[in-house]
Amino acid sequence: MPLLWLVLIVLALAGAGYVLGRQRAMSSAGGDTRHLHSLPVYYGSNVAIFAAMPAFLVLAVWLIAQPLLVDSIVSADIPATAVPEGSTLSLLMSDVRRVADGLDLAISQGTIAADEAKTLRADATDVRALLASVGVALGSDVNETTLSAAQEFRALTGTGSMAMTVVVLALALGGFAYAYSRTNKDFRARNVVERSIRGLLIAAASIAILTTVGIVLSLVFNTVEFFRLYPALDFFFGTTWSPSFGGGSELGVLPLLWGTLYISVIALAVAVPIGLFAAVYLSEYAGAKVRAFAKPLIEVLAGIPTIVYGLFALLTVGPLLVKFFGSGGTFGVDWMSGASSVTTAGLVMGIMLIPFVSSLSDDIINAVPQSMRDGSLGLGATKSETIKQVVLPAALPGIVGAILLAASRAIGETMIVVLGAGAAARLSMNPLEAMTTVTAKIVSQLTGDADFASPEALVAFALGMTLFVMTLGLNVLALYIVRKYREQYE
Template sequence: MSVFWLVLIVFAIAAVAYVLSRARAMKSAEGDSRKLHSLPHFYAANGALSAAVPALLVLAIWLLAQPSVINSSVARVIPDHVLEQSGSLDLVMSDVRRVADGLDEAVRQGAMTNAEADDVRAGLTDVRRRLGDVGVALGSDVRPEVLYAAQRYRALNSTGALLRNIVVILIALVGFVLSYSRTHKDFRARNVVEKGIKVLLMAAASLAILTTVGIVLSMLFETVNFFKLHNWRDFFFGTTWAPNFRGDSELSILPLLWGTLYISIIALLVAVPIGLFAAIYLSEYAGPKVRAFAKPLLEILAGIPTIVYGLFALLTVGPLLLNIFGAEGLLGVGWMGGATSVLTAGIVMGIMLIPFVSSLSDDIINSVPQSMRDGSLGLGATKSETIRQVVIPAALPGIVGAILLAASRAIGETMIVVMGAGAIAKFSLNPLETMTTITTRIVSQLTGDGDFSSPETLVAFALGLTLFVLTLGLNVLALYIVRKYREQYE
């Protein structure tokens, strides 16, 4: 019985609990819903929630826990000499799982019976050929130990699944019976249901937080692994980024960090003035008609996938800049060698950020009370004096927050940089040279053919963690600034 059917059964039990709990509540009140403590549907919901929520929770935990339990139990039956031959437990275990899946597939297609699958011996049958017949390709002949482990894997899996089904259905039934027996006209179903809903909402909130913690921890572990293999001084204070898949690489973050910050700063130099001026126009000067038309249009920019911006950088902005600054360009200065450069990526990224800055700033400027503007206009200030000296200062904390949010996005942006800025890590002040950023190096280090446990691959996690800390620091700074100004103004 698959998980899908199991969930369906739990829902069915919940549905039955819904109907029966309601009926029992109505009966205890002699059919007069006014005598009930709560409205009938609260009793029904109490029954359904009691049946479904604990059962589904246990199911979720079981599904997460079972693979690792079975893995460790199977790993124990694999003899040491097999481990030595293959090099690592992970490789053997992936073999075991492949064979086990193959056996499953064979049974499903009818090439073997379940009993055969459990009994085949590597010595007697050509397992590789038989599995090959049903479409499961194995790289090498199956060793007896691996086959045995795979069979054990299958057995544990099916026992686990059976046990799981029984436990989950049992919990659903127990929940149903308990809630049903408590259902009575004086039972405070409404309070209980609302408490239950509160717990569900809390669970959703904590799940989001826990996921973040999980992401950070997983990065942290891989980063620790990286620093075991690579000198941390070189990573943080070195000056060269030269990964070499034969080993002995120089992996320093500084050139990448420089590229990231340089491109981000150019992007903000483009986005902040344009975005802010657009916001001021839209919120203070534009009539309702222009606003209704222009604001959504500007926000469409935010909906364009960044890869499209990347194309724009590659096909339009890059060649345009080359036409101006290139060897045969308008200025004839030959400062620019190719279409990809820091400036290309920075400009296009700035265009991408305009709607972020403008839309957020627009909301913030609009939330400045009209009485401030009236006060200023009433003193004989012009509109632009009012905006410059009253509205913007009042909106400043929010605007700074919006800018820092845009900066976070600029630092984390990948696609535009891949296509617009090039791939060479170096320190340079010249915005017309190619440079690269942390995010693009993460992509290139992880998508190569490198050994996953080599420092050249693991450096991606250290880079990712640094990026995370960087944006986190930026967000904390944004919050601090916003709070500081708010104290002053309110």
């Protein structure tokens, strides 16, 4: 049964349970709601929850676990000698899944019958032609092992899907019958529904927490594995970044950290003054009409995709800087050889960060009590003196927190750096040279068919952990400062 149909059937059972549960409760009370322990809506909601919640919970777990289990079983049945030289089992399994999907698509389009897919022989030309006819491309020829594994994959997936349908429908019907049978005027439906909702909220919060824990653990385990293969001192204190999947790599992180911090400093040098001045103007000087127009317009910058900023850096800002600082440029110097540079990425990233600084600073400045402004003005201070000597000092902890949050955003940026800063890992003070950052190298190390047993691929996790610790520290510091500010003025 298609997944959409299964979901709709469960939802229909839940809807029917709501209506029938409510009617049963009213019938047991003789139609008088005063004889019910809870409001009628709780009785219907109780049946609907028992019909839907266990079924959807099992469905979600099944959809996550089944592909992992099927992959494990099928890959275990593939002999090591069947993996082509220069390839890996994961790449072979990718072809197995594509062949299985292609056979399913061919069956759905009527190209072959379901029985034929089970007995199909591995004539590479015929099978590739069949799959090409339904738009499936493969990375290698289809041999006997690949086709046999794909047929096993289809069989296990079909069996699992059938079992999932039976189990989910059984749970939905069982929950429906159980809750409906308990429904009467004395049943404490409100208590059960509220406990169920609380459990649902706890589960949602737990998923968010567990996801964070899973991300951290995946970084930690792979980082530990990397340091088993590559010396930690060479990674943290090495000044050369030269990965080579053939061996002999130099994976010093210092050039990447330097590029990351250099670009971030330039970005903050652009974003902080402009964002802060915009926040002061909007909160202290702008009228209601100007503020209603200008603030949303500034915040539009935060909604522009970073790839667009990257293209802007590559096609507009970079060539403009070359026109001034490149060979034959306006100033007659040869400081910049190409459009990619630290300054290019920093300027564009700073534009992207302006709404982060301005919006947060604007909210923080507006939170300063009006009585402090009135007291300063009452003592004879001008408006500008009040802003400089009263408002900004009072809002300073919150503004610092906003700047630190913007800094953590700058450190984690990728697309602007990839397109605007270049790919050269170097230690240089010249802001017009191309450099790169930690995030850009994480992308490059994981691009393509990487072998996760090599330090050249695992280094991406070590870089990610380094970046995670840096941004986490900035976020914790920023949140601490903002919380301290709020406790003082709220």
